[in-house]
Amino acid sequence: MFNAFEFTLITFCAFIADFDIFFITFTEEDNHRMFISHSIFPSILLFTIGIIFNSYFIIICGIAYLSHVLLDTLDWGTNMFFFGKKIIGFKFLISKEENDNLKNYLEKFKVARSFFDFKYYESKLIIALELLIFVIMVVFILSFALEFILTVVLYFIGFFIHMFTHYRLKTIEKT
Numbered sequence: 001m002f003n004a005f006e007f008t009l010i011t012f013c014a015f016i017a018d019f020d021i022f023f024i025t026f027t028e029e030d031n032h033r034m035f036i037s038h039s040i041f042p043s044i045l046l047f048t049i050g051i052i053f054n055s056y057f058i059i060i061c062g063i064a065y066l067s068h069v070l071l072d073t074l075d076w077g078t079n080m081f082f083f084g085k086k087i088i089g090f091k092f093l094i095s096k097e098e099n100d101n102l103k104n105y106l107e108k109f110k111v112a113r114s115f116f117d118f119k120y121y122e123s124k125l126i127i128a129l130e131l132l133i134f135v136i137m138v139v140f141i142l143s144f145a146l147e148f149i150l151t152v153v154l155y156f157i158g159f160f161i162h163m164f165t166h167y168r169l170k171t172i173e174k175t
Contacts, residue, residue, distance in 0.1 A: 006057045007148045013064040015158055017042070017072075024113075031087075038069060039082035071133075075126060076116065093119045093126065114169045121166055 002010070020037040032038070046062030049055070072078040077089025091099065093116075098105055106112040120126055134155065141149055 002057060002145070004148060007145060008151055008154070010057070010061050010064050011151045011154050013046070013061040014068050015154075017065065017068045018158075033072060033076065033078045033087065034085065035079070036082045038072060038078040039080055040066065040069060041082060043069065071129075074129070075120060075123075093123055110172055111169055114173050117166055117169050118173075 017037045018032075020032045020035045023035070024032045036042070043062045043066035046058055046065060050058030050060075050062060069078055069080065073080070073089030075089075075091070075093045077087040077091045079085065080088040094102075106115050109115050137155065138152065141152065
């Protein structure tokens with residue numbers, strides 16, 4: 001089916017969209033989800049390349065990438081179509097009042113990103129969803145690709161980065 005390189009690249013495509021966090025200072029209101037990387041266009045590009053070259057592997061990379069963008073619509077929303085500069089999504093973690101007065105809420109924190117980080121990790125829904133996705137990932141790997149079980153390490157690297165950032169923000173906000 002897939003070799004180790006392809007399987008790892010598919011896994012990587014599921015979370016590469018969040019690498020734009022390193023360029024957050026170039027976005028409006030410090031929101032990395034305003035970049036084109038959090039729109040459907042990278043997925044469309046991958047689908048198109050996969051169809052042109054008749055490559056299921058590249059098409060699945062596009063599906064993995066799109067799954068990330070769609071999951072991001074649940075918590076805060078994402079700039080799905082990029083050019084409209086409009087956040088689209090369910091926005092389960094932010095109320096309409098918070099969204100309408102976001103600047104006021106962000107000013108209450110030493111680091112504006114803390115508002116989003118704390119709401120994310122205080123949500124039982126998000127924690128349950130994260131656990132469910134992890135379990136599904138492991139079940140799929142055990143069921144269909146046991147030889148690639150070590151790719152789970154990629155998940156833990158991403159998890160470590162998230163937790164490191166979370167605890168660093170907690171420390172900053174406490175001082």
